[in-house]
Amino acid sequence: MALAFTAPAVLAQAAPAAGLETLAIVSGEKRHLFQVEVMRTPEQRARGLMHRNYMPADRGMLFDFKRVEPVAMWMQNTFISLDMLFIRADGTIARIAERTEPLSTRTIPSGEPVLSVLEINGGVSETLGIKPGDRVEHALFKR
Numbered sequence: 001m002a003l004a005f006t007a008p009a010v011l012a013q014a015a016p017a018a019g020l021e022t023l024a025i026v027s028g029e030k031r032h033l034f035q036v037e038v039m040r041t042p043e044q045r046a047r048g049l050m051h052r053n054y055m056p057a058d059r060g061m062l063f064d065f066k067r068v069e070p071v072a073m074w075m076q077n078t079f080i081s082l083d084m085l086f087i088r089a090d091g092t093i094a095r096i097a098e099r100t101e102p103l104s105t106r107t108i109p110s111g112e113p114v115l116s117v118l119e120i121n122g123g124v125s126e127t128l129g130i131k132p133g134d135r136v137e138h139a140l141f142k143r
Helices: 042-047 124-129
Strands: 001-002 021-027 030-039 059-069 070-072 082-087 093-096 116-119 133-138
Touching: 021 059, 030 042, 030 116, 059 070, 070 116, 082 124, 116 124
Parallel strands: 001 070, 030 059
Antiparallel strands: 021 030, 021 133, 059 116, 082 093, 082 116
């Protein structure tokens, strides 16, 4: 099981504009666009949202685990409440952990093998009506 240490948010800045990639979540007839940082290396995945206490509503962080496997995340040193969307290789959302508790050391499991996790601000999934089974569009996922 991979363990991504999704971590804090101490700086009041969001991710720099450089390096952001567009991601869409298709939920019913609606398409929600986000600009995401993609964490592709073990070092990037370990750092996660470390040193930030703010993320704009249209931003997120996409963790690429490189292979399909059960994963677990945690919120130690993370100051922002997040929604964690666990995503299968085909881009469908397997599970959503909503409004995760900042600074918690409790692990949050994927519930099944996944390729990726998308972190967005806590409560955004509910506000936009995003649910398991919805599709995430990004170059990472097979079409």
